[in-house]
Amino acid sequence: MERMPKWADLILTPLISLLLAFGLSALVILAIGESPAEALKVMVTGSLGSSYGWGYTLYYTTNFIFTGLAVAIAYHAGLFNIGGEGQAAMGGLGVTLVILALPWPHWTLALPAAMAGAALFGALWALIPAWLQARRGSHIVITTIMFNFIAAAILNYLLVNVMRPVGSMDPASASFPAATHLPRLSDLALAFGITWGKNTPANITFLIALAACFAVWLLIWRSRIGYEIRAFGRSEPAALYAGISPSRIIVATMLISGALAGLMAINNVMGGGERLILNAPEGAGFIGIAVALMGRNHPLGVILAALLFGFLYQGGGQLALWTSIPRELIVVIQALVILLTGALDNMVRMPLERAFAALSRNRG
Amino acid sequence: MDFTTLITILDSAVRLMTPLLLACLAGLYSERAGVFDIGLEGKMLMAAFAAASVAFLTGSAWLGLVAGIAGSLALSLIHGLAAITFRGNQLISGVAINFLAAGLTMLLGQRIFQLGGRTPSLSGPARFGEITLPLADTLREVPVIGPIYAGLISGHSLLVYLAFALVPLTWWLLFRTRFGLRLRAVGENPASVDTAGISVTRIRYAAVLICGVLCGLAGAYLSTSIAAGFVQDMTAGRGYIALAALIFAKWRPWPALFATFLFGLLEAVANRYPDLDLGVITVSSIFMQAMPYILTVIILAGFVGRAIPPRAGGEPYVKER
Numbered sequence: 039m040e041r042m043p044k045w046a047d048l049i050l051t052p053l054i055s056l057l058l059a060f061g062l063s064a065l066v067i068l069a070i071g072e073s074p075a076e077a078l079k080v081m082v083t084g085s086l087g088s089s090y091g092w093g094y095t096l097y098y099t100t101n102f103i104f105t106g107l108a109v110a111i112a113y114h115a116g117l118f119n120i121g122g123e124g125q126a127a128m129g130g131l132g133v134t135l136v137i138l139a140l141p142w143p144h145w146t147l148a149l150p151a152a153m154a155g156a157a158l159f160g161a162l163w164a165l166i167p168a169w170l171q172a173r174r175g176s177h178i179v180i181t182t183i184m185f186n187f188i189a190a191a192i193l194n195y196l197l198v199n200v201m202r203p204v205g206s207m208d209p210a211s212a213s214f215p216a217a218t219h220l221p222r223l224s225d226l227a228l229a230f231g232i233t234w235g236k237n238t239p240a241n242i243t244f245l246i247a248l249a250a251c252f253a254v255w256l257l258i259w260r261s262r263i264g265y266e267i268r269a270f271g272r273s274e275p276a277a278l279y280a281g282i283s284p285s286r287i288i289v290a291t292m293l294i295s296g297a298l299a300g301l302m303a304i305n306n307v308m309g310g311g312e313r314l315i316l317n318a319p320e321g322a323g324f325i326g327i328a329v330a331l332m333g334r335n336h337p338l339g340v341i342l343a344a345l346l347f348g349f350l351y352q353g354g355g356q357l358a359l360w361t362s363i364p365r366e367l368i369v370v371i372q373a374l375v376i377l378l379t380g381a382l383d384n385m386v387r388m389p390l391e392r393a394f395a396a397l398s399r400n401r402g
Numbered sequence: 403m404d405f406t407t408l409i410t411i412l413d414s415a416v417r418l419m420t421p422l423l424l425a426c427l428a429g430l431y432s433e434r435a436g437v438f439d440i441g442l443e444g445k446m447l448m449a450a451f452a453a454a455s456v457a458f459l460t461g462s463a464w465l466g467l468v469a470g471i472a473g474s475l476a477l478s479l480i481h482g483l484a485a486i487t488f489r490g491n492q493l494i495s496g497v498a499i500n501f502l503a504a505g506l507t508m509l510l511g512q513r514i515f516q517l518g519g520r521t522p523s524l525s526g527p528a529r530f531g532e533i534t535l536p537l538a539d540t541l542r543e544v545p546v547i548g549p550i551y552a553g554l555i556s557g558h559s560l561l562v563y564l565a566f567a568l569v570p571l572t573w574w575l576l577f578r579t580r581f582g583l584r585l586r587a588v589g590e591n592p593a594s595v596d597t598a599g600i601s602v603t604r605i606r607y608a609a610v611l612i613c614g615v616l617c618g619l620a621g622a623y624l625s626t627s628i629a630a631g632f633v634q635d636m637t638a639g640r641g642y643i644a645l646a647a648l649i650f651a652k653w654r655p656w657p658a659l660f661a662t663f664l665f666g667l668l669e670a671v672a673n674r675y676p677d678l679d680l681g682v683i684t685v686s687s688i689f690m691q692a693m694p695y696i697l698t699v700i701i702l703a704g705f706v707g708r709a710i711p712p713r714a715g716g717e718p719y720v721k722e723r
Contacts (some may be wrong), residue, residue: 170702177711188692369501369504370501373502383488
């Protein structure tokens with residue numbers, strides 16, 4: 039069969055899948071007796087219609103960029119890292135330990151240290167599943183699922199029994215000192231004399247996330263290890279013959295992936311919450327799967343997909359506020375996006391391939 | 403710990419292991435046929451919701467059970483479509499199914515009952531009642547055997563006995579029938595089955611649908627038997643624990659019984675002793691709840707025997723041309 043052009047596979051297939059997912063979501067909204075057009079309007083005004091909405095949208099986007107990159111880079115090595123949730127949770131622990139350990143005089147000093155803590159804890163949480171996959175052949179999907187639950191249990195234990203300040207009933211760590219608070223994007227805008235996004239949690243981590251996208255692009259397509267990761271992901275035996283050590287690639291990829299997921303904590307724990315709470319990642323680790331799938335595992339695609347999910351997330355919250363549609367609608371949309379772009383992509387691709395084959399026959 | 407407490411804990415373990423056992427056997431059929439299923443959680447959740455809703459609306463636990471199975475089967479069909487027909491990624495499909503169930507149950511629950519995602523409480527014939535086995539009351543006073551029979555073996559819902567009966571049935575079906583041989587062969591080497599002129603697609607669909615029925619039973623048990631109604635996210639990770647039990651049992655029915663019993667027992671002990679005092683150390687219930695996951699990782703690491711999954715698991719079958 040004629041192969042269809044690359045641009046069609048890269049852009050047309052996900053786009054049609056996405057439209058199908060949205061079409062089905064509209065049907066779901068109709069089925070529960072609401073108007074899809076009205077829902078869309080509420081979501082767009084609530085997330086993109088004001089600088090306040092944008093502030094939240096970009097805050098969520100930042101989370102999803104990190105977890106999306108984490109899934110994407112693992113995918114390039116043919117690994118499915120479903121443990122972003124646990125790695126991001128452990129990253130939050132790393133951030134909290136670093137910030138509460140020392141009396142940081144200024145956030146500029148605290149930030150690099152907290153980033154190191156977040157990345158280290160996230161990476162270490164991915165290391166054991168990686169090692170088990172590389173050396174013992176245990177399936178990384180299963181081990182990372184298990185590690186999500188183990189991470190949740192550890193954090194639950196630590197927050198309730200160890201890190202909770204004396205006298206507090208909340209299962210949460212102490213609040214971070216004011217000196218370590220990251221500048222919000224609204225503060226940056228104000229420095230330029232613009233009032234933008236007041237009282238929103240969007241902070242400078244957004245810029246770090248964009249930088250991380252560039253770094254991941256460099257790593258995957260412009261570095262030796264990136265080449266090895268892609269070669270290994272394409273064909274394990276071929277990589278082996280080329281002298282690439284599979285266990286080294288598995289461990290290295292998962293360390294990077296875990297570090298990226300862990301870095302999300304800079305945004306939600308240090309920038310947004312300014313303390314560690316139970317279930318801090320709020321499912322962002324799983325949304326990373328949808329983001330990577332939609333973004334075709336390319337950093338640029340990840341940014342766009344993360345923005346889309348940031349919009350859905352913020353818009354979904356507004357839906358619950360202004361209409362009788364529960365915010366779980368976005369979970370359904372997320373599920374349909376994952377299903378159609380990730381698992382049923384051949385359902386779209388096969389007819390497309392046939393169409394392109396017919397087209398080229400007519401021409402030739 | 404006295405004998406009565408032991409019986410109470412074991413009784414509670416039997417109740418708690420039942421949904422795990424049903425889901426574990428469900429996964430067993432699917433994965434033995436080469437279709438990975440991490441969507442057990444979602445299917446159970448959907449079934450629990452459908453069963454509780456229909457049981458409440460009709461007042462019949464049996465109609466609820468049928469609805470639960472139907473809800474679970476619908477998700478199974480999606481999984482089959484993605485994993486078998488369109489040769490998509492089975493893991494991603496499973497993830498999507500879990501989210502789909504989590505979202506849809508909340509959305510529909512809120513729409514139908516407006517109770518923040520729960521269904522109204524079920525009572526009477528809308529629930530599967532406890533069955534008192536014959537002579538249970540007469541034998542109760544007999545030492546040792548009496549409490550075991552009356553307190554532990556008797557007094558469960560029909561679905562519990564069904565789950566236990568399914569273990570030998572599954573063993574017989576998989577290892578003593580032609581269908582079972584084909585099902586296992588499809589999971590190990592689908593090309594050989596295809597060469598023998600048997601449809602790989604059909605056998606895999608059969609396995610995935612059996613998986614859906616069993617997840618339906620597990621979900622219906624959760625919402626119409628052990629609890630009296632559906633609450634948000636009521637499966638609470640049981641689908642993943644069942645998956646862990648499946649690996650623990652190395653994809654075999656009898657060990658699945660023991661693995662799920664062990665995990666049920668852990669949950670029962672954690673429920674009874676939130677902070678278990680072992681003299682030297684106090685074990686937090688959080689640790690007990692995490693035990694199934696930790697044990698599974700240890701098993702997966704191959705330190706206690708090796709868990710080798712079906713060889714063609716996760717691979718879509720592409721017919722040679």
